[in-house]
Amino acid sequence: MTNNTHTIDSAPAGLLAGKVVLITGASRGIGAAAARLFASEGAAVVLAARGTAALDSVVQEIRADGGVADAVALDLSDRASIRTAVDRVERLHGRLDGAFNNGGVVQQQVGPLDTTTDKDIEEQxxxxxxxxxxxxxxxxxxxxxxxxxxxxxxxxxxxxxxxRALPAYGAMKRALNSITETAAVTWAADGIRVNGITPGGTRTEMMREWEATSPGIIEANSAATPLGRMAEPREVAEAAAWLLSDRASMVTGAIVPVDGGAGA
Known part of the structure; x- marks a missing residue:
């Protein structure tokens, strides 16, 4: 009798095996979850954020689990700092295969359009x-x-x-969708895919901070989500990991909802 059983001597390669990936906003929330996930899927990750102490903690955690991780300070309000962070990736690894631009800020002044300040608009x-x-x-x-x-x-x-609650934030994120789509079309011939994700309510530190200033927002968000709950940061990171991987080789110019059906 022929034995058709095959023995696998090693674990299958991860979704991002062999890739170098930069993650901004990596010190907490979705960014930190992405750093851990991408590293577990085989990527060499470079974490960027202003909070370098928090970055170092995530880097050490990844290295302790056998992953490859480095940290770089980055201030998203400083364009030179952003370029320096990308240059650091090149010095560390000689290339960049994936980038998860996740850093951002929520509008500080929650309220209608006519109370949105010039400072809110400028910061957003x-x-x-x-x-x-x-x-x-x-x-x-x-x-x-x-x-x-x-x-x-x-x-x-x-x-x-x-x-209505965050008009400046919504406006800039909609503009981000537009340049994401434009970049996808512009850089396709260079072999660069560009996609976006639109998370709904996610259990991050940022959401807890919003709850502190607007009590009830978490409960209302969960109630408005057909799946009945907010996302965990790793669930959002999973969508980004797939889009960065070769499994999504024909996907570019997409703005993918990760919102439990709340935007449907």
Whole structure:
């Protein structure tokens, strides 16, 4: 009798095996969850954020589990800092295969359009739009020199519809969707895929901070989600991991909801 049983001597390669991936906003929330997940899927990750102490903690955790991780300080309101972070990736690894542009800031003044201040608009433009613009161009320049890659931008469910509570935030995230789509078309010939994700309510530190200033927002968010709960940060990171992987080789210019049906 022929024995058709095959023995697998090693674990299957991870979703991001052999890739170098930069993650902004990696010190907490979705970014930190992404760093852990991408490393577990085989990527060499470079974590970027202002909170370097928190970054170092995540880096040490990843290294303790056998992963490859480094940290770089990055201030999303400083365009030179963003370019320096991408240059650091090149010095560390010589290339960049994937970038998860996840860093951002929620509008501090919650309220209607006519109470939104010039400062709100300026901060949202600097961090939630211009920072992504700068990062994408720097990342694409490096990817173009090293054979292509994939970029994922974190937008928001707030970009998909009128946003009475956070009008400046929603406006800049909608603008981010637009440049994501434009970048996908522009850089396709360079072998660079560009996609976005629009998370709904997610159990992050940022959401807990919003709850502190607007009690009841978590309960209301869960009630408005058909799946009946908010996402865990890792669930959002899983969508980004797939988009960055070769499994999504024909996906570019997509803005993918990760919101439990709340935007349907």
């Amino acid at each position: 433009f600097a961090v939630n739009f211009l920072a992504h613009w700068t990062a994408m161009n720097a990342e694409a320049a490096l990817m173009r020199r090293t054979g292509g890659g994939a970029i994922v931008n974190t937008s928001s469910i707030g970009s998909r519809r009128a946003n």
